[in-house]
Amino acid sequence: MESSIEFSTSPTTNSQPTRYRFFKIVVIGDSGVGKTCLAYRFCAGRFPNKTEATIGVDFRERIIDIEGEKIKVQLWDTAGQERFRKSMVQQYYRSVHAIVLVFDVSNPASFRSLPLWLDECRRNALGQEVPRILVGNKCDLVQGSSNWGGVNSEQVQRFAEAHGMPFYLTSAKGPEGQGDHVEAIFVSLAHRLKRQRTLLASHTPQSEALQSFMLPSKKSTEKEKWACGC
Ligand SMILES: Nc1nc2c(ncn2[C@@H]2O[C@H](COP(=O)(O)OP(=O)(O)OP(=O)(O)O)[C@@H](O)[C@H]2O)c(=O)[nH]1
Numbered sequence: 001m002e003s004s005i006e007f008s009t010s011p012t013t014n015s016q017p018t019r020y021r022f023f024k025i026v027v028i029g030d031s032g033v034g035k036t037c038l039a040y041r042f043c044a045g046r047f048p049n050k051t052e053a054t055i056g057v058d059f060r061e062r063i064i065d066i067e068g069e070k071i072k073v074q075l076w077d078t079a080g081q082e083r084f085r086k087s088m089v090q091q092y093y094r095s096v097h098a099i100v101l102v103f104d105v106s107n108p109a110s111f112r113s114l115p116l117w118l119d120e121c122r123r124n125a126l127g128q129e130v131p132r133i134l135v136g137n138k139c140d141l142v143q144g145s146s147n148w149g150g151v152n153s154e155q156v157q158r159f160a161e162a163h164g165m166p167f168y169l170t171s172a173k174g175p176e177g178q179g180d181h182v183e184a185i186f187v188s189l190a191h192r193l194k195r196q197r198t199l200l201a202s203h204t205p206q207s208e209a210l211q212s213f214m215l216p217s218k219k220s221t222e223k224e225k226w227a228c229g230c
């Protein structure tokens with residue numbers, strides 16, 4: 001199941017490059033929902049001092065340890081604005097391992113756009129086997145409320161379940177406790193990808209593994225949700 005595109009190399013001091021398995025995770029959603037801040041928080045460990053609208057894509061990487069294996073999480077922080085993304089959309093979805101779909105809980109329009117983002121995934125032939133997760137960002141702006149300017153948490157949960165996506169509520173800006181959610185979101189996704197690949201590699205001959213990887217998986221029954229610490 002492993003293919004060369006799933007490995008990347010990093011230079012080391014003794015000039016022997018280290019090979020890492022890597023997961024390409026693409027972050028999509030409306031402009032301004034906080035994709036860059038989430039990716040930055042995960043990779044740099046803090047909220048950025050300032051951001052500008054992303055043009056095309058920004059690549060961010062972090063190496064994490066999963067059960068003794070070093071894995072490179074490669075985040076594709078994509079542009080939310082149509083004019084800054086249209087020439088790149090095909091590259092976003094090529095050989096992608098997982099999708100992080102983000103909306104802003106203080107901005108109902110960004111929730112209403114979600115079906116359009118899922119349509120884009122479909123148009124780019126993203127298979128059902130590619131995990132998608134839903135992230136409601138900026139929970140620091142809706143403290144203590146479950147009705148977020150016209151969108152409520154139950155509606156969001158129903159939408160997530162209907163599309164087989166685990167839903168996480170977080171803040172890229174929040175204090176440590178909430179920042180931990182950002183960490184947990186990406187780390188648990190990487191765990192899931194590693195499990196998926198390990199299973200395929202260990203239980204299936206290579207050709208079959210490839211085939212089953214192309215088959216639509218059962219609708220996810222995961223009901224993971226990270227409560228906002230606001
Ligand atoms: N309060 C709050 N503000 C946030 C949070 N995340 C991002 N922001 C702010 O939201 C604005 C947009 O954030 P970005 O990360 O640049 O948004 P984006 O989704 O990358 O936007 P595009 O690159 O245009 O697609 C910035 O002013 C951020 O400071 C958050 O969790 N809480």
Ligand SMILES: [Mg+2]
Nearest residue numbers: 035036053054
């Ligand atoms: Mg951005």
